[in-house]
Amino acid sequence: MAYEACPHSLGGWAPVQLVGTPGRCAGRVEVFYQGVWGTVCDDLWDLSAANIICRQLECGRAISAPGEAHFGEGSGKILLDNVHCRGHEQHLEQCSHAGWFSHNCGHQEDASVICSGDWPELRLVGGSGRCSGRVEVFHQGAWGTVCDDLWDLNEAEVVCRQLGCGQAVSALGKAHFGPGSGDIFLDNLQCAGVERHLGQCAHSGWSEHNCGHHEDASVICSGDWPELQLVGGSGRCSGRVEVLHQGAWGTVCDDLWDLNEAKVVCRQLGCGQAISSPGGAYFGPGSGDIFLDNLQCSGVERHLGQCAHSGWWEHNCGHHEDASVICSGTRSLSGRHFW
Template identity: 55%
Template sequence: TKQLFSILDGPYNCSGRVEVYNAGQWGTVCDDNWDLLDAKVVCRALGCGAAQKALDQAHFGGGKGEIWLDDVECSGNEESLLSCSSDGLGSHNCGHFEDAGVICEAGLTVRIVDGPNHCSGRVEVYHDGSWGTVCDDNWGFLDAQVVCRELSCGPATEAPHQAYFGKGSGSILLDDVACMGSEGSLLECNSGGIGNHNCGHDEDASVTYDGPLIRLVDGPDQCSGRVEVYYAGQWGTVCDDDWDVSDADVVCRQLSCGWAMDAPGQAWFGMGVGIPILLDNIACVGTEGTLFDCPSEAIGQHNCMHPEDASVVCSAGPSIRLAGGSNNCSGRVEVFHSGQWGTVCDDDWDLKDAQVVCQALSCGMAQEAPGRACFGQGSGPITLDDVSCEGTEKSLQDCIGSEPGVHNCDHNEDAGVICSRQVAGLSDVSI
């Protein structure tokens, strides 16, 4: 039976954005609740082996057209993604920046195993249905860099030889690897050819990444969310005691997300579940390379609970927030531009414009688009005027309107929105 879903725009046939076919057209899957059990169904059904990763936030680029599935919940044993629980075909509260993706075993060409974390260990490559090791002849820093970048790890710090993380088993698949450092995959580098070698497993090649790993989780994009750090084999959260913009600056810079615009606490982007709290009382100057370089309590020592998980909102990308409303999905519309928050004038403001705001904030559908400072007058600049959206844009800045800062309004004309749902702890995000 022909499957009604596919994997697109990944580097290999078995990795990419998940799409579903319905009513004569392909559409995407929202990443709400997307996890390895869901990815397992996709990978198995498409003959791509075991699921390796369930990726979110349009990791392989946003799709076009419909979003067909949201809140997918599979047990992992279903024959098709369409057999899993969901909100129903076409029902969602997402934008394409939340499109779900997968990396299946047959779509993963390199992995790092038997090290202290998923970015340090023995290098193995996948070929013809099985994993094999890489010989350390000519193995160097540029080769290790390609591996780390392919796996979305930080920059490699070392390229150890002589089975530093233990001997592998099975085939030795690569030898005399000679990367330039810019390749997208280790298999694109010059080598002696798949399976050609004069090595034993005591020469298995490895990589190390000594810096702490960090990620932002449950935000609307890769540059805002709950802060999580990786240490001793597990991810954990950061307590918001003493958490401020100087601490958030370190996170944003480490993730190449610009500078910190906000450092919300109190689990602004939701609480970490089933993971420890690893850092507390962080006191960064703001110039440190990583959070682990900042003064803090010893790793794992804290007096916090997950309702105190720290978050960041970084400057990368345009930004929007609601202020002065009765809940997280209603209020005065404010946008971030040139380092400061400003309001939107209500000239031509209507439900289509409000819909862009509500969708970007995961607040459902726009119910009202009030003007005349319904939620109180803002302060500072008036950033946008004469906004005219189609209703499908990802951001107000994508809509037709005057140039930022050009207007003929006063703050008694500040625009607002009332959306159909309330999202706890999500009223100020980067989109």
């Protein structure tokens, strides 16, 4: 099928844009023709066509060519259908197509493109380091949060990958690391989990949400865990559990504390097997902050940061409830042996 040439003045080509994402290099394909912006149907849509869009926008190479209104449905005219490109074309309208305004589609079939360039900056706030915390996105000169609707490990995987923080360990909602302030930028994010950047995922649109900051989404990645120490025992492998957070050492409450949590502490410290998980400030009460309460581990985690808890500083304890651990890597305590 021969393509139709664009009747633009001075022989110009129809401009294209990508709409519905945090950046200019991913989104729903829209083409400007005869004074209006319109969409492209996903029939025959593939990476060859997507590559041409990315090349035309100077956005690198095409990573994906999703259909079915992946970045939301457009409105107005559907300008092109059955677009078939060989890959060498410099502009979309050089590809064969059904003719301008000729289609058998609805906007639920709008074509999209994800290119390799241009993604929003991310950070994680309120955790123990740069690889855990509340998800915040930089948009139009300000940092804002992400709502936890539909938030799961797929989205967390993308965040961890984008930040170079290893694998996603947990995808937390309900402002697990504390509520943010300012704008809530994104809601209903849906990632496949293989995307390299959060901007490759579908969402409701910038600032389109039905959330409050009590629903801010968070992530814990494998690349960053709170530093631990055991204090008051006979060596580094027994004592009161203390966690380094925001530059200070604090304790852990003994609510729900048992051998599962102790196993994780011993593993993280390279101290062998967990022998005992005493509570009640067994090695003496700490001072300063009580950072964690209601820790719940399965016992197989590599780091304490992989376990669920009430949130930083969220507790109903006193230091007389500080949690402790005795690992097999320490030999003696008051003349007793633990192996």
